[in-house]
Structure formats: structure tokens, C-alpha cells
Amino acid sequence: MVEFTPPTLVLLQSALLIFCLRIGDVSLGTLRLIMIAKGHRQPAAILGFFEVTIWILAVSQVLTGITNIWTLLGYSGGYAAGTSVGMLIESHFNTSKVEIRVISPEKSQAILESLSRYNVSMLEFTGAVSDRKVPALMTIVPKPVEASVLSTIRHVDPDAYVVMEDVQRVIVPKIAR
Secondary structure (H helix, E strand, O other), rough: EEEEEOOHHHHHHHHHHHHHHHHHHHHHHHHHHHHOOOOOOHHHHHHHHHHHHHHHHHHHHHHHOEEHHHHHHHHHHHHHHHHHHHHHHHHOOOEEEEEEEOOOOOHHHHHHHHHHHHHOOOOOEEEEEOEEEEEEEEEEHHHHHHHHHHHHHHOOOOOOOEEEEEEEOOOOOHHOO
């Protein structure tokens, strides 16, 4: 049964410690899963080592006061906050790339010209929609440029069909470098 006792300084310190430990281990877990998804084995393994070490410390603190609501709230709150912190940390790495495909039957040339300021390579090709040929564009950009590129596309053609996908890996042949 969970105890609803008034918080003492010791209980609040314990809950705060558990909260911080959980932020640490869940943040590392979030980063580890992202590394796994991107195929980065060694960083994922290293993050996993530290994640489980911190987790053991957090769980041992909870188990010593398992019936106390404050330690349980510290554990649960740390988990929730750790997920957000992990995602925030990953967003600052900005090492990933995004593939952007654009179909704009009327304004693809204007989009090409507008995107030239980002110094990105654009592939222009012809697609078909309902037996009608339409111009299409494709590029791969670093994650930090993604929002600006999308904004530029939307400014030139608000009706453009845009598909964006995370890219796991880009292999560039020697001739293209």
C-alpha cells in the first residue's frame, strides 16, 4: 500500500534524487534508441551502459521507499521529463539529414531558383500523375536547414506536394565529390 505521508526534507531530497536519476537514464535511453535507429552501434552500446547503470541507482532508491508516494512521484516524473530532455538533446545534435521531395507542376523552376541560396544540390526529374507528366524535385539537406527549405518551398508554392523523410545514411560516390 502506498503511504500518503506529509513530505519531510529527507523524503523530498530522495524524490528529487530519483527524479534527476530518471531524467538521466531516460534521456540516455532516448538517445540510445535514436542511435540504434540510425545504425550507430558503438555509441548506442556506450549509451546503454550508462543508461542501465543510472537506472539501477534510481531503482535502488525507489525500492528503499517503495511504499512512499514521494519516491514514486519522483520516479514517474523523472521518466516523463527524461523523455522530453532526451529528445531535446538529440535535436541539438543536428547530425541527421532529411530527404525532401517536391511536386509543383507550375512552380518547380521558381522553387529551384529560390532554394539555390541554401547551396543544396537539387535533383530535377519528371514524374507522372494520372497519365500527365509533372516536374518533381528532390534534395537531401541537413536537419537544421529543413525548416528554412520547407518555408521557402511553401512561400513559392503553397500548394506544392512535399514529402519529407529522415535519411539514415548517404553514400556519395567519389566522382560526385
